[in-house]
Amino acid sequence: MPELPEVETVRRGLAPVMEEQVIAGALVNRPDLRWPFPANMAARLTGRRVLALRRRSKYILADLDSGESLLIHLGMSGRMLVSGDPLGRFVHDHPAPAKHDHVVLTMENGARITFNDPRRFGAMDLLETATADQHKLLSGIGPEPLGNDFSEPHLVAAFKGRNTPVKSALLDQRIIAGLGNIYVCETLFRAGISPKRKAGQITVSRVAGLVPVIRQVLIEAIEAGGSSLRDFRQADGELGYFQHRFDAYGRENEPCRGPDCNGTIARIVQSGRSSFYCPVCQR
């Protein structure tokens, strides 16, 4: 469930049960996900207190009192399931792992956090907190769209001269962090820009206009994810995700919801991925 709003929703769901808490036990059920786990991962997590849970792009970082941070990426199908008993009555209760439960953290408060990832495109790593930004997976990532470094001049400069479709440019994590296929589709729909248009060919004012649209789409999605937080602890991290109302994504052959537009949402494939858009009002 992994674009920026979903990852932020997961972070917010995990924070109350993980922050300030000690990891009492770590169960690692396989040697790797997308890449091998770091050496001695279970031992380096066990007994460590979680000082803070942060998010950078689609990554979650758990800062530990050892000076290391646990880096978590959910890939395409990763879930962080919270179970157990916050009152700590069943700390020693270890139910058999379900299929694709790869890592289970048991917190001192009795909460259990299970990383379940069928497709195993997810990842975990341990890195020095002080130099986290220089980690190979983080160093090339562009500005956070909801942060101060993301701006009209930045996006205009990043698009300038680019011959790639705007769809690809917005998916490029070096240009802007955290967008994925869904929110790029939604952003371009609201901005009235065709996903096929070359990034460097869009007028400066239209590129600048993308900035507030991106922010608004993400803020709305985070708020929608947040509305499902009550159910988050029950398990299914996917709740809230499907509650989103998408205007374009997944709506092939359905009527365009644009004002005064009688177009029909189309699906095309760009660099192997589906783009949904209205050929009438997205130009």
Place this chain on the structure above:
DNA sequence: ATGGGGGCCTGCCGGC
């Protein structure tokens, strides 16, 4: 440097 495509995995869904 930039852009495009392959590949990593499993699960699900629709069609035959």
Place this chain on the structure above:
DNA sequence: TGCCGGCAGGCCCCCA
């Protein structure tokens, strides 16, 4: 019922 193709929210890496 079973098999098969196509599809899926990501992203690294290699090639031209």
